[in-house]
Every structure is written in structure tokens, then in C-alpha cells.
Amino acid sequence: MNTNFKSVASASPSLTDWNMIQWIKAEKYVKKLRQRIFRANKLGQTRKVRKLQRLMLKSKANLLLSIRRVTQHNKGKRSAGVDGYKVVKPQQRVELYNTMMQKNIMLHRPKPAKRTYIEKKNGKLRPLGIPTIVDRVYQSMVKNALEPEWEASFEAISYGFRPKRSILDAAEDIWNKINSKSKKRWVFEGDFKGCFDNLNHGYILEQVSKFPAKTIISRWLKAGYVDNNVFNVTDAGTPQGGSISPLLANIALHGMEDALGIKYRSGVLHDKVDGRCGRSMVRYADDFVVFCETKEDAEKVYADLKPYLASRGLELSMDKTKITHIDEGFDFLGFNVRMYKSSTTRNGGKLLIKPSKNSVIKARVRIKEVFQECFGQRVLILIERLNEVIRGYGNLWRYSVASKELKSLDYYVRKLITNHLKVLHPKKSSKWRSERYFRKAKHGGNDRWILTCPVTEKQVIKFAWFKIKRFTKVYFKNSVDDSTLNKYWMERDIKEFDSTNVMHRIKLAKVQKYLCPLCKRSLRAEDEALEVDHKLERSSGGKDQYKNFQLVHVSCHIERHSK
Numbered sequence: 001m002n003t004n005f006k007s008v009a010s011a012s013p014s015l016t017d018w019n020m021i022q023w024i025k026a027e028k029y030v031k032k033l034r035q036r037i038f039r040a041n042k043l044g045q046t047r048k049v050r051k052l053q054r055l056m057l058k059s060k061a062n063l064l065l066s067i068r069r070v071t072q073h074n075k076g077k078r079s080a081g082v083d084g085y086k087v088v089k090p091q092q093r094v095e096l097y098n099t100m101m102q103k104n105i106m107l108h109r110p111k112p113a114k115r116t117y118i119e120k121k122n123g124k125l126r127p128l129g130i131p132t133i134v135d136r137v138y139q140s141m142v143k144n145a146l147e148p149e150w151e152a153s154f155e156a157i158s159y160g161f162r163p164k165r166s167i168l169d170a171a172e173d174i175w176n177k178i179n180s181k182s183k184k185r186w187v188f189e190g191d192f193k194g195c196f197d198n199l200n201h202g203y204i205l206e207q208v209s210k211f212p213a214k215t216i217i218s219r220w221l222k223a224g225y226v227d228n229n230v231f232n233v234t235d236a237g238t239p240q241g242g243s244i245s246p247l248l249a250n251i252a253l254h255g256m257e258d259a260l261g262i263k264y265r266s267g268v269l270h271d272k273v274d275g276r277c278g279r280s281m282v283r284y285a286d287d288f289v290v291f292c293e294t295k296e297d298a299e300k301v302y303a304d305l306k307p308y309l310a311s312r313g314l315e316l317s318m319d320k321t322k323i324t325h326i327d328e329g330f331d332f333l334g335f336n337v338r339m340y341k342s343s344t345t346r347n348g349g350k351l352l353i354k355p356s357k358n359s360v361i362k363a364r365v366r367i368k369e370v371f372q373e374c375f376g377q378r379v380l381i382l383i384e385r386l387n388e389v390i391r392g393y394g395n396l397w398r399y400s401v402a403s404k405e406l407k408s409l410d411y412y413v414r415k416l417i418t419n420h421l422k423v424l425h426p427k428k429s430s431k432w433r434s435e436r437y438f439r440k441a442k443h444g445g446n447d448r449w450i451l452t453c454p455v456t457e458k459q460v461i462k463f464a465w466f467k468i469k470r471f472t473k474v475y476f477k478n479s480v481d482d483s484t485l486n487k488y489w490m491e492r493d494i495k496e497f498d499s500t501n502v503m504h505r506i507k508l509a510k511v512q513k514y515l516c517p518l519c520k521r522s523l524r525a526e527d528e529a530l531e532v533d534h535k536l537e538r539s540s541g542g543k544d545q546y547k548n549f550q551l552v553h554v555s556c557h558i559e560r561h562s563k
């Protein structure tokens with residue numbers, strides 16, 4: 001295959017072997033093109049931005065990466081749209097690429113999304129639209145062209161559905177804005193009513209009116225959906241489920257700081273603007289909080305937001321929107337934020353961020369579901385499934401004041417493990433069960449009640465092993481598309497990897513210089529799960545030894561064994 005990705009618009013022979021593609025070259029090309037779009041927009045070079053975006057939309061490297069992301073990396077890779085078409089084998093990806101290379105993205109007519117539902121925290125159902133595979137690939141391509149332009153403009157307080165920004169960044173930003181030294185004590189908690197379902201199409205299209213592929217964006221917005229074999233028209237909203245939808249929602253919601261009169265001086269918040277009391281805010285997608293110095297100012301927030309809401313076709317959900325004092329505390333993104341009385345601080349208060357009660361209850365429910373799903377299964381399967389859940393919550397809560405909650409969850413897990421083993425071996429004594437299934441932790445310590453697989457010696461991890469530490473928030477408007485910050489993001493990725501993985505994975509990553517040995521890409525690649533693989537397979541005499549292990553992407557692991 002011709003892998004000179006610079007000649008993206010030139011004719012090239014058809015692709016014949018998916019496994020022969022030089023992915024590193026493709027990724028470097030797309031990354032560099034994104035950075036050029038970002039820089040051109042920063043410099044106000046509008047014509048250059050459009051030229052580079054057209055180049056991205058025609059790029060075969062962008063097409064290849066989009067097909068791989070949609071059919072190999074994304075969680076819904078095996079979900080079909082209304083046409084029932086799936087792409088699961090390498091040869092099918094080759095056929096899809098060769099077909100799409102012959103078509104013009106500007107002339108594409110999207111099919112309606114397939115409607116499905118998932119349960120929300122409050123018990124209600126959240127509608128999701130599953131686009132067809134082809135539409136998902138095109139959406140990924142358009143996102144690579146459109147996102148860098150807006151990454152150069154998005155507000156620093158926006159954290160939802162943006163590259164390298166997370167819930168933890170939003171939580172740390174809240175702490176920075178209202179810690180004990182701040183005068184902001186009143187909180188306006190806001191939540192848009194059906195945000196993704198009600199966004200004004202006209203406003204979104206106005207914001208992307210100069211984008212080369214604005215026509216296909218308009219078609220996606222108006223493509224409709226099929227629910228129970230019945231077609232439904234979409235006159236408003238961005239369909240949740242497509243990769244382009246979160247970006248379009250962020251574009252529509254951009255500008256809230258201006259609406260509230262929040263301004264900055266060289267990256268530092270300017271507290272006094274037009275005679276108003278100081279305000280600050282944090283937004284994660286459609287959830288946001290505004291911090292004010294007085295209750296009267298907090299009550300004015302809704303009035304100040306009215307023009308902003310009206311132009312976007314939105315309104316606030318009154319049952320979730322309220323004004324509270326920081327001493328009472330508030331829940332945001334699964335955390336509880338509250339100022340506690342303290343005799344050790346100058347103003348007599350200490351701000352603490354803890355896991356909210358609802359999120360702890362949700363964790364207990366999820367843990368119990370794992371035991372129910374593993375009923376009658378081998379202990380190894382239970383350990384692996386439990387470790388996934390524990391690691392997820394542990395890595396999220398370790399950056400908050402969560403010691404008490406983590407210990408209580410360990411006790412809860414231990415209780416369920418005991419009951420599970422009784423059901424698994426009802427005729428055996430408790431002494432037999434403890435001798436067979438419990439060992440001391442491999443990393444040391446005196447705790448000998450660690451559930452251990454008697455065959456593989458794999459152990460369940462504990463919540464208490466996640467040491468509480470401080471999270472380092474992404475700095476102001478730093479973006480992954482800024483070519484001057486490559487070193488910053490590399491160091492941040494390594495630090496995040498080391499803080500969210502177990503020790504044996506960290507050791508393997510350091511030996512591999514944080515690269516996957518199969519594809520030579522970063523282990524911190526977006527949307528990529530990792531697995532420990534044998535360099536020499538056990539069927540060929542390879543042993544379960546550290547020197548025979550390597551840490552690889554799951555998709556690379558699957559490809560290796562499929563060959």
C-alpha cells in the first residue's frame with residue numbers, strides 16, 4: 001500500500017491488507033494537520049483554517065484512523081445501525097475503506113439513527129441514537145477537522161467531552177475557585193432541561209456556517225431516528241450516540257462565561273466586571289455551577305442567562321436548579337462539595353470534596369451486580385470483573401477525601417465474597433474455604449484475607465490500596481492540539497498512567513517507554529484498553545514470567561492472535 005499520507009488527494013491503489021497499514025505515519029499526519037488547524041485559528045487565519053479542514057476531510061489517513069476507531073476501539077464497535085451492517089473482520093475493514101475512498105463525503109446522505117435506551121441515575125431512560133457504521137466513520141472524520149478549530153476557542157471552564165479533560169479536572173477547578181481563601185460562598189447549581197434533545201439546530205448551523213462540511217452536519221441533525229420500526233423526525237437537538245454530537249453540543253453551549261460577565265486578565269480571573277460582584281463557574285457538558293459572593297448576585301444568574309438560553313432553545317430544569325450556601329454543600333459529577341468548620345484555618349472553614357452518597361450507593365449496586373453476574377462462575381472470573389469495578393471507582397475517588405467510603409466498600413466486598421464462597425462450596429467448612437481461597441497480598445503487608453485464585457494466584461484488589469492524593473488540573477486553556485505543548489502532554493500522560501495503574505503494569509510500561517510494542521503507539525492512546533500479553537505464547541513454550549510479559553492495546557492483542 002502507498003503510505004505517503006501527504007499525497008492524500010492523489011490517486012492510489014486499493015488497500016489489500018489491513019495489517020500492513022503503517023499506523024504511526026497515519027497518526028502523525030492527522031495529529032500534525034490538527035495542530036496546523038488549531039494554530040491557524042489562533043492566529044486568525046480563517047482562509048487557511050478552511051483549506052486545512054478540506055485537506056483533513058479528503059485525507060485517507062483520517063479515513064483509515066476513523067474506520068479503526070469505529071470498528072476496533074469504540075465500545076459500540078459491534079453495534080449495527082438501522083441497516084444492520086457490521087464490520088468485525090480485517091477484510092471487511094479493507095472493503096469499507098476501498099468503498100468510502102471512491103465516495104465524496106460532501107454528497108453523503110445519512111441514514112436515521114437506531115433508537116435505544118439506557119437507564120439514568122434517577123431511574124428514567126436516556127435515549128441513544130446508534131448511527132450506521134458509515135455515518136460513524138464520517139462523523140469521526142468531520143470531528144478531526146472541526147474539533148481543533150473550536151479547541152482554540154473553547155472556555156477554560158469547559159471540561160465535558162473534550163480531549164484530555166475529565167471530571168477530576170472539573171472537581172479540582174471547583175476546589176481552586178472556592179477554597180478557604182475565596183469570598184465566593186453562594187452556589188447557583190444549574191442543569192439544562194433535556195439539553196441534547198432541545199438544542200436549536202439553527203444556532204448550531206450558524207456557528208459552523210463557514211465549515212466546509214456544514215451540509216453533512218445539517219443532514220445528521222435532521223436525519224431523524226427509528227424507534228420500534230417507526231421513523232421519527234428530529235427538529236431539534238443533537239442525537240446522543242454519535243461521536244460528533246458531544247462536540248456540536250459543546251459548540252452550542254460555548255459562551256456562558258460571556259453571558260455571565262466573567263472575564264480574565266492574562267489567564268487570571270478578573271473578579272470585578274461592570275460593577276458586579278465576582279463570579280466564577282465550572283461546566284461539564286450540560287451540568288454547571290456558578291459561584292457568587294452574595295445570595296443576591298446568585299439570584300441574578302438566571303436573569304443574566306435568559307438571552308443565552310433563548311438563542312440556543314434551552315431552559316433550566318427547575319427541579320435540579322437551586323441556590324445553596326457552600327456551608328450546606330452541593331453534589332456535582334458524583335462528588336459532594338462542602339465547607340466544614342475548622343479551627344485550623346484563618347476564616348474557620350475547610351473545603352472538602354468527597355464522593356456523594358448517591359455515587360457510593362451506585363458503587364455498591366454495581367459491585368452486587370458483579371457477584372450476581374458471576375454466580376456459579378470460576379473465582380478467577382469474579383476476581384477479574386471485581387478488579388475492573390474497584391479500579392474504576394478507586395482511580396476516580398482517590399483524588400477526593402474518600403478514605404472512609406473506600407474502607408466501607410472493602411468491608412462490603414469482603415462480606416459478599418464470604419457469601420459467594422459459601423454458595424460455591426456449601427458442603428465445605430469455613431476453614432477449608434479460607435485455606436483454599438485466601439492469601440496474603442503479593443505486595444506485602446499483614447492482611448491475609450485477600451481473595452486469591454488457587455490456580456492462577458491472581459488476587460482481588462482492595463479500595464484501601466488506592467492512596468489519597470492531590471490531582472493536578474489541566475492548566476487553563478491548554479489543548480492537545482497545541483504543538484507547543486507536546487512535552488507538557490507527554491509528561492502529564494505518563495504521570496496519569498503511573499497513578500491509575502497497578503505496579504506490574506507500570507514496570508512493563510517503563511521498560512517499553514510507554515509504547516505498545518506491537519504498534520509502537522502510546523499506551524495512553526485515547527479509547528484504548530490495555531492487556532498483558534505473552535511475548536512467546538504459552539502454546540509455544542512461553543512461561544508466565546515477568547520477562548515474557550508485554551503491555552499492549554487490546555485491539556493490537558486481538559490482531560496479533562488473529563494473524
